[in-house]
Amino acid sequence: MPAALMIQGAGSNVGKSMIVAGLCRAFARKGLRVAPFKPQNMSNNAAVTADGGEIGRAQALQALACGREPLTDMNPVLLKPETDSGAQVIVQGRRLATVRARDYASLKPQLLAAVMESFARLRAGADLVVVEGAGSPAEINLRAGDIANMGFARAARLPVLLVGDIDRGGVIAQIVGTRIVLDPEDRALIRGFIVNKFRGDPALFAEGYRMIESRSGWRGYGLLPWFADARKLPAEDSLDMAASGEGSGLRIVCPALSRIANFDDLDPLRLEPGIRFDMILPGAPLPGDADLVILPGTKSTRGDLDFLRAQGWDIDIAAHVRRGGAVLGLCGGYQMLGRRIHDPDGLEGPPGEMPGLGLLDVATLMRPEKRLARVTATHAATGTALDGYEIHLGHTD
Template identity: 60%
Template sequence: MMSLAADRPFAALMFQGTGSDVGKSLMVAGLARAFTLRGLKIRPFKPQNMSNNAAVTADGGEIGRAQALQARACGIPPSRHMNPVLLKPQSETGAQVVVQGQVLTTAGARDYYRLKPSLLPKVLESFAIIGDSADMVLVEGAGSAAEVNLRAADIANMGFAEAADVPVILVADIDRGGVIASIVGTWTILPAPERARLKGYVINKFRGDASLFTPAIDFIRDQTGLPCLGVVPFFAEAGLLPPEDSASLRNHNKEGAIKIVLPQLPRIANFDDFDPLAAEADVDLRFIPPGQALPGDADLIILPGSKSTIGDLDFLRAQGWDVDVHAHIRRGGRVLGICAGFQMLGRSVSDPLGVEGTAGGRAEGLGWLAVDTEMAGDKILTLIEGHDVHGVPVRGYEMHMGRTMGTDCARPLLTLAGQPDGAISADGRVMGCYLHGLFASDAFRSAFLARLRPGRGDGIAYDAQVDAVLDKLADHLATHMDLDQLLRLAATTPG
């Protein structure tokens, strides 16, 4: 049994980045799987996350999708305490603040900055709850470790590390360039007590001959005293795992495949719903950026989830995408809306109480489903299963505020826990529902795609593929990092 630091009954190690999107999330997921395979009880933790890609937990909350993937890597269900503060952007300057799985408030950037210190006790409480059942907690930071302008109220990086007395590893992405400066610069900016928490760094996404980086390792040690804990080659199969945020959206252009297109809305949410589609060899999934028309040769248009339904509906119209959807349907094409996308397909969307962070309002929908939505009532957060209109099993989660009613609801797309969900137009070409994650069901996905391309055979086993990639990622990290050294560092006194 490892000896532990401070007064904690569990070991902990925090991975902070020299910047955003350096690979912290997948590194924690891969290490979680690697240590779990060694027989250790590993738990993931991220004090503060900002993402509209969220997952519903069995204990009735929501957390960042990355922490749900990390929990999966540990072989355990996700908990609302794995990501105690989740920010879900609703505008350029404001976000919904979710604390321990439940919506606390909506705050602008300055208001949230003032709010953050009061959230630290909840963060530390969740950290202790997660650690109570763990041998080791792997903690993921957010953004850059050296955001000195935000340090006074920080709960995501060094502010948390100091409060929880956790040692820190820096993760740097060589693929984007400037990796030496990013490591030395981060060390230089940090004050002495925070430098003492740094136990080393990892070079991530390396391409080429690693021996050529040896002089850089010597230089970084001379400048900072920090050891290199691994030079990790680029892991191409990371693209088969769910991305954390919209900056990671990828197109999957494949000739002759079933073409499915989605408008890339500013507040697109839960777009990992479509990863199982993208993983299919015969599906060409494309996110269409602003300024481009939705392709006229699409087999299916999907309107995705959104954190700002009315705002994104207005944006959709401003881009002329409503005209593209109209033309697609007139040509006999099919359209699917999920959650906010379902709401947009109706006759109207109203938000009289401003639950989406606005002053409230009403917008005319696209009118392809005879339904109307009002944003009201408590937020629904639930894991649920059932079957589609053809009797094919589905499972997933609901995460929404709106209540949708109308005559097309008499033709529900799904039945969940014995209750109807969604709607189908009279001609059967336009449909929508509230269930996120439905395409992760192999049977549903296969049957749905077969209706778009008759004669198509069965596709991949998606969940099995994700677990196989996590196993490969674990092996990849174990090959290029010293796991025993990481265990020793997790059990040390940081300062």
Template identity: 65%
Template structure:
């Protein structure tokens, strides 16, 4: 079976998008393609059919392959909970909490789990397209590596090195990588790609040739800045302040919590022409003209509730509610809208509890029984359909007697209820990620703000973008050479 791995000269060079594009390109040629990322670090997670969780970038890549999600596609997922510690997910399940230094010392122990997953995928596919993490030039992290060259050499997978010309210094990045990495690691690299090129590509001919001369690696193409890529969900939260915003008549504001999670919940709103979606960075006030404030999911609810208050956002929210504005909490944001959050088992850290913002009659108790499930249903108020997923450790109790007139927000497909809403519908919360993906549900929310929806399901939008991405790669990348390199001539 065939495989090829894309590694980058650094983070955010576009590896995830290129892997998705190549997956769709080769799938459109009739190959059975599957994505793989040995180790991912992200608080954006997706729920798999086998009851686990993987990085959402691999969920996008699986969609590009037209394949069902599997925990084997991302066997090790690191979910940061603080600046020095993280939750470690192996084969879709929580292994435990580790500090950064502890994980660096123990990550080599997970190579067996990584290779098990990779072997299972290879047995089910004509081609596996692998994504690295960070950069192989981070030689201080090379010992015990399972994300880049440690995996590539253990599994015998050829590597394509990706450089991002848009950020500048791409020649030095590629040539410098060749200089600093171990010669046996360098031997795994069979070619390079230039990504995010703007302008006349002929102007880079000399630079392209110089990279090949100095590294000994052949160039496999110069990928232009592809507009369709902006329709795809971003994996890394560093893009929120720049790329993830839109302009329209009605403002929806999302405070950027320090451990914000699953922020692609809001991608469908970015594309709505009547919406101005603003991610509010720390240190800035929530816009007073916001029609709707959405508190997003977070990997550390109690810590981020304190973070929210430290920014003064609780005061902004209170003023917003007094003005009659709408307020929605999703997952951790829903928990914050309640009266209290307790963490007796120390799921997020030291045993503690916190008073919530007090807008909904709910209380939350964090437990180690993590709920991971795909979810469908309808809104109780208007019958609008949704299809999303739940991924949370908290168990939330709704008590309408505390605030008469409040009611559950959603009816799930099994007949149970989720979430809570005030009688006037202006304040609400629920556990459902992907709530706005279904055009009908999104249209119902926008109607409350006096905005018409574009009526496009998010899955349809992404699918069209993946085809456009694959078509662009077909024109600019030596796909035949990549298939030969991977071990397939189809």
């Protein structure tokens, strides 16, 4: 049977996605047919696959690291939060339902079957599958019916490496504490640990590393250095988007909507030399000296339009336009710029309609059919071939 390995984290945001991408690239360079896999992801950053569905953006990046096209089997369950207590459930690339968090557990037996089916298909076409967990197995209150961490590892009988994050502090407690709270059968699946995001002289942590080994009983598989260039790759969380710093050219700002989606669309601007790019967090006004305000994509256009107004950003945008400033809307942000948004079927919340910002003479009707498409284009000035994808719900006239 082809080999498989699972990377789990001692907490969220410890660097699992980047480590999986790195392992995928390293093994692919050795000539192996490698595939990434994440049983369950929660993210509003999604990509369209070669087989016409959608998966988490991180798994699309990992597929790129493997040198292969992204497939829906690489992330069979994707949860896209729409409200504080509910999410759209994407199964094998297609929308299954929108459920409240407390009702999601009842779906898990059905979802585990789809997860195992996708994993088997992916494994059959690879020499190695590198699997990424979600959150942490230490969240034992979520262990019953789990399909994302130890529940999947046990069902698939996979060895696990546990990743701790030294940058946030307390890495000894992260890893040793995880061992303490796991039940014996889950604990037995862990073969060792990795300490990630280390800065400075590794010799200074030699004693701490030995303490983790002795107190956990697990073998250490390495101390990974801080990787500054990770900021150039798509982030899972919009709060991970660092500002581009001071620039002498254009100043671009983007309000951090509560359900912001596919914010990595903004990476080329954030990384462009000479541009100052800032994500504006809730509670802060949009800067008066901005040249361009970008309204990003969102998983809930009406919900985030309410959120935008609650921050007073609609007033800031109106003042910005009066001063001659430019506004650019992407996807849901574009829909917000129109006169009205209609959602008669309640696809993104309670059925109804609401006024937009009125900056464009357009109106949007939410329809059940989601547009998922791969697209190609040519850059007119240079003839460079471009490819990308389109994901959106709603029709704008």
